[in-house]
Amino acid sequence: MNLDNLKNVFEPKLLMEIQQFGTWQSFKEGDLIMDYGKYIRMMPIIIKGTVKVYRLDETGNEILLYYLSSSESCSMAYSCCVEAKKSEVKAIADDDVELIAIPHLKLDEWLCTYASWKNYIMRSFNERFIELLKSIESIAFHKLDERLISYLKEKQRLSGSSVIKASHYLIADELATSRVVISRLLKHLENSKKIILYRNEIKLLPAFG
Amino acid sequence: MNLDNLKNVFEPKLLMEIQQFGTWQSFKEGDLIMDYGKYIRMMPIIIKGTVKVYRLDETGNEILLYYLSSSESCSMAYSCCVEAKKSEVKAIADDDVELIAIPHLKLDEWLCTYASWKNYIMRSFNERFIELLKSIESIAFHKLDERLISYLKEKQRLSGSSVIKASHYLIADELATSRVVISRLLKHLENSKKIILYRNEIKLLPAFG
DNA sequence: CCCCCTTTGTAACCTTTGTTACAAAATACG
DNA sequence: CGTATTTTGTAACAAAGGTTACAAAGGGGG
Numbered sequence: 001m002n003l004d005n006l007k008n009v010f011e012p013k014l015l016m017e018i019q020q021f022g023t024w025q026s027f028k029e030g031d032l033i034m035d036y037g038k039y040i041r042m043m044p045i046i047i048k049g050t051v052k053v054y055r056l057d058e059t060g061n062e063i064l065l066y067y068l069s070s071s072e073s074c075s076m077a078y079s080c081c082v083e084a085k086k087s088e089v090k091a092i093a094d095d096d097v098e099l100i101a102i103p104h105l106k107l108d109e110w111l112c113t114y115a116s117w118k119n120y121i122m123r124s125f126n127e128r129f130i131e132l133l134k135s136i137e138s139i140a141f142h143k144l145d146e147r148l149i150s151y152l153k154e155k156q157r158l159s160g161s162s163v164i165k166a167s168h169y170l171i172a173d174e175l176a177t178s179r180v181v182i183s184r185l186l187k188h189l190e191n192s193k194k195i196i197l198y199r200n201e202i203k204l205l206p207a208f209g
Numbered sequence: 210m211n212l213d214n215l216k217n218v219f220e221p222k223l224l225m226e227i228q229q230f231g232t233w234q235s236f237k238e239g240d241l242i243m244d245y246g247k248y249i250r251m252m253p254i255i256i257k258g259t260v261k262v263y264r265l266d267e268t269g270n271e272i273l274l275y276y277l278s279s280s281e282s283c284s285m286a287y288s289c290c291v292e293a294k295k296s297e298v299k300a301i302a303d304d305d306v307e308l309i310a311i312p313h314l315k316l317d318e319w320l321c322t323y324a325s326w327k328n329y330i331m332r333s334f335n336e337r338f339i340e341l342l343k344s345i346e347s348i349a350f351h352k353l354d355e356r357l358i359s360y361l362k363e364k365q366r367l368s369g370s371s372v373i374k375a376s377h378y379l380i381a382d383e384l385a386t387s388r389v390v391i392s393r394l395l396k397h398l399e400n401s402k403k404i405i406l407y408r409n410e411i412k413l414l415p416a417f418g
Numbered sequence: 419c420c421c422c423c424t425t426t427g428t429a430a431c432c433t434t435t436g437t438t439a440c441a442a443a444a445t446a447c448g
Numbered sequence: 449c450g451t452a453t454t455t456t457g458t459a460a461c462a463a464a465g466g467t468t469a470c471a472a473a474g475g476g477g478g
């Protein structure tokens with residue numbers, strides 16, 4: 001593995017430091033990368049694959065915060081590192097994942113020595129922030145059918161494929177509703193020739209938009 | 210005005226710098242502190258009063274992000290400063306507000322020179338983050354009646370008073386629903402002896418909890 | 419090839435929330 | 449004091465989403 005994805009993000013000297021001080025880690029689909037309550041001493045930068053980040057709220061609901069993919073990082077991990085706190089999130093490999101873990105001492109150091117690092121961190125925070133805001137907007141102002149469509153489009157964008165592999169149950173879970181409701185809405189979309197349903201698969205047709 | 214509120218947050222030397230480089234600003238209830246599209250070159254630290262921070266989403270809905278009160282700061286402003294971007298948020302004084310504005314050059318500098326500053330910034334990000342997560346949780350998993358009760362309790366906590374000054378219309382707006390619905394739910398709460406309704410006022414009774 | 423488990427389809431019904439419409443009360447303001 | 453504006457109360461209805469229950473189809477493993 002190499003750090004080519006990061007070439008446009010960091011200056012060469014910082015890349016060398018990342019190479020030197022970072023630790024390579026590999027995970028297989030479904031692997032638990034980080035769990036609630038563990039101490040975080042490293043911040044991950046995703047090189048390959050996709051990571052799902054969850055949070056457990058006070059009432060025991062597990063909520064999907066965001067997906068991390070190539071060259072992205074986890075703001076929650078960062079702020080945990082800086083404050084030396086236990087993890088409030090759980091991270092699971094959504095497919096096979098390669099990442100490089102940066103020790104927390106370097107996080108601090110680079111903030112002062114590399115402008116590109118500081119910008120990267122700030123941009124990460126901002127992107128996660130905007131991401132959450134979009135979630136709120138989506139839940140607060142859009143009906144489930146619209147949200148489902150956005151969800152499918154996002155999956156399409158992330159995977160680069162018009163065939164989405166997911167069960168109705170999984171989708172329901174990520175949209176915080178029930179399976180029956182999702183099945184109903186998907187069936188509507190199929191009836192209007194926007195998608196075709198298979199077992200564990202949804203094919204988006206050209207008419208899907 | 211003085212910086213006593215910040216004594217427990219920052220070390221004395223940093224306090225002096227804040228005093229020296231920060232600019233005092235006062236606003237009256239309802240004043241526009243920051244608007245969409247303006248360049249942000251200062252980060253505010255609230256000394257007195259409460260600020261409401263809004264964001265405009267793609268579909269034109271204005272959404273209340275969070276309240277800022279004493280010794281708190283606005284993470285959105287911070288990341289805007291660092292990336293020299295235009296404001297994506299609007300800030301309105303909820304009552305009379307005193308704040309001290311820190312020029313963006315100092316933001317960067319202090320990050321390296323004062324550990325307490327770095328921690329403050331990180332904690333701010335984290336708090337806003339958690340705040341948003343709570344919003345999502347609330348909207349996604351709780352029914353309107355529960356959300357209304359939380360809303361009233363939060364207002365009570367922030368103002369320190371059991372009498373909440375707000376019209377049904379305002380509440381409906383902040384919970385992203387319609388006035389009629391809020392009136393209905395409030396009337397239920399009144400009928401069950403939890404609150405008493407007046408014009409522009411809601412009195413929380415002991416039974417409210 | 420059979421059994422089991424997961425996934426999907428569908429109906430019927432209930433609850434919550436949103437909408438429209440209209441009236442009455444409170445307040446602001448000239 | 450009288451009129452305009454804002455705020456609140458309420459009814460009646462519509463729509464969206466949640467729940468329960470049950471059947472059928474698909475796939476995996478022995």
